Amino acid sequence: MRLSVFAFLALVAIAAAQAQKPANDIDIKAQILECHDKTEAPCKNATDEEQQDCNSSFITTEVCVSKCVNDSKDSLQEILGCYKSKCKSENKYVQTYFGKVYTCLSGISILAFTVAASALALLL
Numbered sequence: 218m219r220l221s222v223f224a225f226l227a228l229v230a231i232a233a234a235q236a237q238k239p240a241n242d243i244d245i246k247a248q249i250l251e252c253h254d255k256t257e258a259p260c261k262n263a264t265d266e267e268q269q270d271c272n273s274s275f276i277t278t279e280v281c282v283s284k285c286v287n288d289s290k291d292s293l294q295e296i297l298g299c300y301k302s303k304c305k306s307e308n309k310y311v312q313t314y315f316g317k318v319y320t321c322l323s324g325i326s327i328l329a330f331t332v333a334a335s336a337l338a339l340l341l
Contacts, residue, residue: 245293246286252321259314267310274308278315297322 260271281304289295300319306312 245296248293248325249282249286249296249318249322252318252325255321256314256317259308259310263310267308271308271310274306274311275314278304278306278311282315293322293325 259275260268263271282300285296285299285304289299297319300315300322304315306315
């Protein structure tokens with residue numbers, strides 16, 4: 218009886234963890250787009266003089282983020298690691314924007330970890 222309860226709880230824990238894990242790169246990209254959509258446009262508050270530099274910095278940083286997504290398709294954690302270490306901008310508006318997107322994506326990653334950890338705690 219104990220073995221069957223343990224097996225059932227293990228299956229529930231695995232299912233909960235898998236439910237929070239993106240099924241494929243389309244799901245990861247959807248999460249990234251969702252975080253971008255939730256974040257105010259970076260150059261919106263830039264002055265006229267700052268607009269060109271802001272737009273150029275945004276494009277450069279966006280290309281870096283896209284490369285991280287394409288190179289690390291299987292894991293949101295890998296994407297976040299690449300994102301944090303390689304995609305920086307010296308433009309304050311762009312850096313603030315991507316910092317907010319990173320925080321949003323980190324929240325998704327933390328939620329998935331929390332659900333998995335909670336499910337595993339039930340097994341103990």
